[in-house]
Amino acid sequence: MLTMTELACDLVLEGGGVKGIGLVGAAEVLDKAGYSFRRIAGTSAGAIVGSLLASRMPMDQLVELMQTIDYTKFRDENALDHIGIVGKAASLVFRRGIYQGDYLHQWLSRQLAERGIHTFADLKLTEAWAQKLPPEQRYKLVVIASDITQGRLIRFPWDYRKCYGLDPDTQPVADAVRASMSIPFFYKPFKLNRKLLVDGGMLSNFPIDLFDTTSDWPTFGLKLSARSSALTHANPTSNTYEFVTAMLETLTSAHDQMHIDSPSTQKRTIFIDTFDIKATNFSITPQQQRALYQSGGTEASAFIKTWDFASWKKLAAAKN
Numbered sequence: 001m002l003t004m005t006e007l008a009c010d011l012v013l014e015g016g017g018v019k020g021i022g023l024v025g026a027a028e029v030l031d032k033a034g035y036s037f038r039r040i041a042g043t044s045a046g047a048i049v050g051s052l053l054a055s056r057m058p059m060d061q062l063v064e065l066m067q068t069i070d071y072t073k074f075r076d077e078n079a080l081d082h083i084g085i086v087g088k089a090a091s092l093v094f095r096r097g098i099y100q101g102d103y104l105h106q107w108l109s110r111q112l113a114e115r116g117i118h119t120f121a122d123l124k125l126t127e128a129w130a131q132k133l134p135p136e137q138r139y140k141l142v143v144i145a146s147d148i149t150q151g152r153l154i155r156f157p158w159d160y161r162k163c164y165g166l167d168p169d170t171q172p173v174a175d176a177v178r179a180s181m182s183i184p185f186f187y188k189p190f191k192l193n194r195k196l197l198v199d200g201g202m203l204s205n206f207p208i209d210l211f212d213t214t215s216d217w218p219t220f221g222l223k224l225s226a227r228s229s230a231l232t233h234a235n236p237t238s239n240t241y242e243f244v245t246a247m248l249e250t251l252t253s254a255h256d257q258m259h260i261d262s263p264s265t266q267k268r269t270i271f272i273d274t275f276d277i278k279a280t281n282f283s284i285t286p287q288q289q290r291a292l293y294q295s296g297g298t299e300a301s302a303f304i305k306t307w308d309f310a311s312w313k314k315l316a317a318a319k320n
Helices: 017-032 045-054 059-067 079-083 085-095 102-114 128-132 160-164 173-180 227-231 240-260 263-267 286-306 309-319
Strands: 008-013 036-043 097-099 141-147 152-156 185-187 190-192 195-199 219-223 269-271
Touching: 008 017, 008 045, 017 036, 017 045, 017 059, 017 219, 017 286, 036 045, 045 059, 045 102, 045 141, 045 173, 059 286, 102 173, 141 173, 152 160, 152 173, 173 190, 173 195, 219 286, 263 269, 263 309, 269 286
Parallel strands: 008 036, 008 219, 036 141, 097 185, 219 269
Antiparallel strands: 141 152, 141 195, 190 195
């Protein structure tokens, strides 16, 4: 049990491509308010930020790192892409994605290695409270991916042994994140044991109930959308690009809509206004990045002022 002076929480970070700096702004406010993050789950951009938080990177370093990312380098094209539209179409056919995803993979591997994080063995939970969890769940980080070969949601490292026969302690954290950020059509899928994995957002972009196994501390959700647009959002479909984008957004939001509709979920979620910036806008400006970061901080500050764990537990109990 927590004492009156302790503040702890689990975090669930929604995916959102280049909008991930908004998650950092919110996490920084929670950190400054005294919250320690016991477990962290994330999808796509949420997995990237979550892995860095789980590495215990100092918050000021994380903020600086995320504010100085050159997102244009994330568009690492292959030889086919330089041919133009025909080449990009060929990349989709033969590689199942326009971009390689190698730059992001290598960048994250370096960041984690500098913090001494290589495999999930480096993120094992050894605290007394964690001994109540099933052995496969005793890890600080959970990365959400979609296995399109098996047609199922994957939770790394929880599902390594059950779904792939692999020891989670030997699997690189950066590999799991690379699988989670494989936005369909944009990045080629990640291969694991001849299975193809893509963006976890296809099946669950915001798995807010993942850690609902304890009543001793709350799970906070960090969601990359303003509250008013989180429940209803119309996608334009006037051309092929908008049609494909609309399909992706529907895939990444439909499963989680059931959770967002719940008052108890809304009560424990920090909704971050992202100003209609697209997840795949790799040309995002420094000004837009600052606006997202500030938005995360502003919304988290407002959230903390009204948050009451005891009241939330009553609301959640009434729901059940």
